[in-house]
Amino acid sequence: MVKKALVTPFQKFVRIESLSGMLLFGATIMALILANSRFGEQFQAFWQFKIGISTSGFELIKPLILWINDGLMAVFFFLIGLEIKRELLIGELNTVKKASFPLFAAIGGMAAPVILFLVLNDNPETSLGWGIPMATDIAFSLAILTLLGKRVPIGLKVFLTAFAIVDDLGAVLVIAIFYSETIKWSLILISLVLLAILFFLSYKKIYSKGLILGFGIIIWVLFLKAGIHPTIAGVLLALTVPIRQKIRMDTYIRKLKSITEKICIECDPDSTLLTKDQIKEIDNLEDWTEGVQSPLQHLEHKLHNWVAFFIMPVFALSNAGVAIGGDMELDTMLSGIIVISLVVGKLVGVTTLSLIGVKLGLAELPEGVGVRQIIGVSLLAGVGFTMSIFVANLAFFESPQMLDSAKMGIIAGSLIAGLAGYLVLRSGKPTNET
Numbered sequence: 001m002v003k004k005a006l007v008t009p010f011q012k013f014v015r016i017e018s019l020s021g022m023l024l025f026g027a028t029i030m031a032l033i034l035a036n037s038r039f040g041e042q043f044q045a046f047w048q049f050k051i052g053i054s055t056s057g058f059e060l061i062k063p064l065i066l067w068i069n070d071g072l073m074a075v076f077f078f079l080i081g082l083e084i085k086r087e088l089l090i091g092e093l094n095t096v097k098k099a100s101f102p103l104f105a106a107i108g109g110m111a112a113p114v115i116l117f118l119v120l121n122d123n124p125e126t127s128l129g130w131g132i133p134m135a136t137d138i139a140f141s142l143a144i145l146t147l148l149g150k151r152v153p154i155g156l157k158v159f160l161t162a163f164a165i166v167d168d169l170g171a172v173l174v175i176a177i178f179y180s181e182t183i184k185w186s187l188i189l190i191s192l193v194l195l196a197i198l199f200f201l202s203y204k205k206i207y208s209k210g211l212i213l214g215f216g217i218i219i220w221v222l223f224l225k226a227g228i229h230p231t232i233a234g235v236l237l238a239l240t241v242p243i244r245q246k247i248r249m250d251t252y253i254r255k256l257k258s259i260t261e262k263i264c265i266e267c268d269p270d271s272t273l274l275t276k277d278q279i280k281e282i283d284n285l286e287d288w289t290e291g292v293q294s295p296l297q298h299l300e301h302k303l304h305n306w307v308a309f310f311i312m313p314v315f316a317l318s319n320a321g322v323a324i325g326g327d328m329e330l331d332t333m334l335s336g337i338i339v340i341s342l343v344v345g346k347l348v349g350v351t352t353l354s355l356i357g358v359k360l361g362l363a364e365l366p367e368g369v370g371v372r373q374i375i376g377v378s379l380l381a382g383v384g385f386t387m388s389i390f391v392a393n394l395a396f397f398e399s400p401q402m403l404d405s406a407k408m409g410i411i412a413g414s415l416i417a418g419l420a421g422y423l424v425l426r427s428g429k430p431t432n433e434t
Contacts, residue, residue, distance in 0.1 A: 020308035021143025024385065027316035028411065035321030047318050060221070068318050069393055072311045074220055074234040076386075079307050080168050081238025082300045087165055089243055101364060102159055104357035105350045105374075106166035109381050110134045112349025113341040120337045128395040129334065129406055131178065133341035133413070135171040135387035138164040139312060140414065141380040144422050152425060155366030156373050160380065163350070171387050172235050179394040180228040187226035191219045191233070198240035207242050207295045229394065243296040252289075259285050312386060319389050320411065322404045331405035338409030342382040343417045350378035376425035382417025384410060 034043040047068075052061030062070065088094060113133035121127060141160055145152050194215050201207070216237045223233040259281050324330075351374055357363035365374075388410045396402035 019143075020139040020312055021137075021141075023309060023313045024137075024139055024316050025143075027313040028320040028385075031317050031319070031321035032324075032411075035323050040321075040323055043321060044323075060224075065318050068315055069390065070224065070230050071220075073315060073390065074231045075303065076307050076311050076315070077172065077231040077234035078216075078238045079300065079303050080165075080172070081235035082241060082296055082303075083165055084169050084235070085239055085241070085243065086296060086300065087162065091162075099162070100357060100362055101354060101366065102162035102166060104363050105159070105354040105378075105381075106163040106170065108349035108351075108353025109136065109163065109167060109346050109378075110170045110349070112352075113345030116345040116348075117337055117341040120340065121334075123333065125399075126331065126334045126337075126396075126402060129338070129392065129402075131171070131174045131391045132338055132388050132395065132406060132410065133345055133382075133384055134174060134391070135167045135384055136160075136164040136346070136381045137383050137385040137387065137414070138168075139308065140383040140385050140418065141377075141421075144380055144383070144418050145425070147422065148425050153366070153368035153373070155369050156377060159366050159369065160377050163381070167381075168387065171391065172232065175229055175391065175394065176232045179391065180232075182227050184226040187222045188228065191222040191226070194219055194222075195236055195240060198237070202240050202242045205242060205244065209299075212237065212241065231390075238296075241296045241299060243294055245294050256285070315386065315389075319393065320407065322407050322411075324408070329401065330408055331402060334402065334405045335409035335412065338388075338406060339413035339416065342384050342388070342410070342413035343379070343420070346382040346384075346417065347375070347378045350381050351375055354378075372427070373425065376421050379417050379421030379424060382421070383414040385414045388414075 034040065037043075047065035048063045050061050050063050051067065052059070054061060114130050117130045117133055118127075121130075138161060141164065142157065145157055145160065198212070198215055201211070216233070219233045219237060220230045224230040262281050263278050354363065354374060355371070358365055389407060392403060392406040392410060396406055
């Protein structure tokens with residue numbers, strides 16, 4: 001039995017991700033419709049509209065789609081960084097025992113699709129796409145799990161979330177190492193110095209949202225100009241955010257009672273205005289409330305809705321539009337390889353390695369989870385949408401034909417994997433969990 005105190009926040013997280021998955025699906029369908037309508041050329045041209053700033057010594061002008069992919073997605077990666085840090089320190093990955101099962105699944109889920117892609121692909125021009133089938137889209141996959149209701153135990157949702165986060169970490173490392181341009185190390189050195197300052201301040205429990213924002217913008221620009229994809233700056237910046245509160249909860253509760261009593265002394269039920277003393281105590285309460293909150297948890301909470309309900313749907317709308325009936329011929333071989341890598345690669349990799357871990361006694365199945373559920377989730381792991389399209393943009397940014405072919409493979413593979421996973425899990429018996 002999973003404790004309610006632990007389940008409730010997680011269930012809230014699942015609901016947000018599930019709704020985000022629905023929005024992602026809607027944005028994807030809209031992008032495909034618009035790209036193949038009579039407004040297709042205008043729709044594609046809109047995302048290529050260039051905006052930015054230019055001075056005598058500095059220029060930053062990019063198409064709108066790159067502001068989304070490099071800018072807004074840096075916020076998405078910042079949130080991923082916060083989630084990774086939380087999971088490693090206090091979450092489902094904070095001990096070897098907790099992390100072992102999703103870790104085995106994630107390693108298999110990353111390695112098998114890559115190996116399958118490299119084995120099937122014999123075209124040097126498309127070889128850069130090997131990283132596309134690596135990651136799992138947590139929003140889409142959790143949305144499908146939510147549709148299954150009581151047929152899915154909470155342990156399975158926790159497992160999917162944990163190994164999807166490890167997948168994301170793997171994808172981040174791959175992007176940083178293999179999908180960056182020629183690196184200007186002098187700019188990277190400056191970035192690392194700024195990050196070191198933030199890590200030192202975090203160690204000293206000194207935290208300022210303004211400082212994080214200011215340093216973050218500078219580091220983002222430095223990464224962009226240095227040749228490393230700027231979204232990596234988002235992940236590294238997130239790791240500098242402290243997770244511990246300045247004020248202990250018991251101290252806060254005592255202070256809360258004291259402040260409440262002082263406010264109540266001044267209470268006038270007929271007055272519509274606060275006294276000066278009440279205003280002073282409320283300001284005092286705000287300071288104490290800010291101190292008792294975990295900076296990491298607070299930022300994660302504030303950003304989650306923005307990422308789930310705005311950034312990811314906008315990313316899907318701007319990137320998923322492929323003109324299927326256009327003049328451009330798609331590379332069906334590349335599309336097919338991506339489909340197979342996502343569906344078969346994830347199924348084989350996640351299922352095989354996670355069950356090997358259990359067989360060797362190095363991992364254990366979550367409560368209420370059996371082999372059927374692992375197979376179902378392994379298929380859902382093939383829904384790679386957001387991160388897969390992101391990697392495809394990096395791999396084939398110079399070839400619109402290859403990029404569109406990759407996107408079609410990602411959409412088709414994610415659809416097949418999602419439907420197959422849903423049917424497998426739906427055939428299982430309902431659980432007794434609420």
